[in-house]
Amino acid sequence: MPSKRGVRLAALAVSVATLATACGLGSADTGKDTSAQGEVKGQITFQTLQLKPTFTKYIEGVIADFEKKHPETDVKWVDIPFEGAQEKITADASAGSLADVVNLNPQFAQALEDKGLFLDMDKAAADVKDAYVPGAWDAFTVAGKSGSFGIPWYLTSEVTMYNKDLFKKAGLDPDKPPATFDELLDQGAVLSEKGKGDFYGIHPALENRFITDLAKQGVPIIDEDGETWTFNTPEAVAYLEKLVKAYQGGTYPKDSLTQDHSKETEAYQGGRIGLFPSGPNFLAIIKENAPKIAEATGVGPQITGDQGVTNMSVMGNLIPKTSKNQATALAFTKFLSNAENQLAFSKIVTVLPSTKDSLKDPYFTGEGDGSVEARARRISAEQIAKAENLVPVQYDQRMTAAVIGQVELALKGDLSAKEALDKAVEAANKITKK
Incomplete structure (x- = not known):
């Protein structure tokens, strides 16, 4: 049985991505931006989201190495559970008592960044920017504001997992997975037709995928000022019409319309769908929960549009201006996310480093042991060079609920694709104005 490290990080990636940014901080004390000048000494607190106990040995090792390099420092590691994390971080921000280094993703960090709570790393960490x-x-930038407010740590980049056995049953080439949206829908339709209710092509997983897929196809999601949502374009309407046709034509399981990513994972593990676009970190979950499905699983590139743009998910570390030891906090953040430490982390769990030099290592460029995991790792690493964090940081849980609710109505035939997207944009803009 494989290590649970991959399972833990897969859960981390999904759980952190769902943290909402709908927090009202009022007039939080933002402190002063000193550009993290000063001596590297004294105590700091480093806060993460549910990395213990799986990554305790690694994190404690990095801390020990940092303290050895800087003998007058003391790094206190605080790990908090997912449950209640948003409330705690919001309360700490309002009270001006955030940890010296806070581990967040761009979507959750945005509400705090917008209030000016964090150091501008374009200035404070200009010396290392080109290493990433x-x-x-750029994932930690905020529309309408200059600067970037976090140092990237680890990344994930989606691949396309698929069941070779189901491909063979459907008469599809098991060595040619889809690479574009049209190919995904076409192959999904063939799988569902041949499956005759025993298995289907794909699961919609709308809340996890819809907006990202529009962005991959060049649809402008929000204006340059980050204030007005714009994803009801003719191109977006045309794509939603394809999804409507797929759903009503039986490409998706009928009961899947309102189901989330966890149900999609279960469906793939159960052999009920043939295609599973998701992070390669989910290969560990499949291997642990469904060994036979894992043996039949192949992997291909991320599904993209005509321009080949790929998406990435980002986790990073941010330093609040309220930190009383910004110099040490910045030094530790740089150390934690340098090429050497990121490469070591990537070798114990299925994530990608955010440093260019790490990605040049044979571990990511070579064929490895020839396993599906090694292939997924190489494909993901190749994609990162042109990948972006395509989902606007303003797109939080409130937006997701408003948008996907209208999309579901279109798939059921209650609204036209254009009506659904017009209503979705209208609802999203009302939320933004609030």
Whole structure:
């Protein structure tokens, strides 16, 4: 049985991505931006989201190495559970008592960034900026504001997992998975037709995928000022019409319309769907929960549009201006996310480093042991160079509920695709104005 590290990080990626940014901070004390000048000494607190106990040995090892390099420092690691994390971080921000280094994703960080709570890393960490994948660094920017407010840590980049046995049963080439949206829908339709109710092509997983898929196809999701949602374009309408046709034509399981990513994972593990676009970290979950499905699983590139743009998910570390030891906090953040430490982390769990030099390592460029995991790792690493965090940081749980609710009505035939997207944009803009 495989290590549970991959399972833990897969859960982390999904759980963190669902943290909402709908928090009202009022006039939080933002402190002063000192550009993290000063001596590297004294105590700091580093806060993560549910990394213990799976990654305790690794994190404690990095801390020990940092303290050895800087003998006058003391790094206190605080790990908090997912449950209640949003409330705690929001309360700490309002009270001006955030940890010195806070581990967050861009979507959750945005509400705090917008209030000016964090150091601008374009200034404070300008000396290391070029070491990181540009798309990962830019993930912590805020529309309408200059600067970037976090240092990227680890990344994930979706691949397309597929069941080779079901491909063979459907008469599809098991060595040619889909690479574009049209191919995904076409192959999904063939699988469902041949499955005759025993298995289907794909699961919609709308809340996890719809907006990202529009962005991959060049649909402008929000205006440059980050204030007005714009994803009801003719191109978006045309794509939603394809999804309507797929759903009503039986490509998706009928009971899947309102189901989330966890149900999609269960369906793939159960052999009930043939295609599963998701993070390669889910290969560990499939291997642990469904060994026979894992043996039949192949992997292909991320589904993209005509321009080949790929998406990435980003986790990073941010330093509040309220930190009383910004110099040490910045030094530790740089150390934790340097090429050497990120490469070591990536070798114990299925994630990608955000540093360019790490991605050049043979571990990511070579064929490895020839396993599906090694292939997924290489494909993901190749995609990162042109990948972006395509989902606007303003797209939170409130937006998701409003948008996907209208999309579901379109798939059921209650609204036209254009009506659904017009209503979705209208609802999203009302939320933004609030």
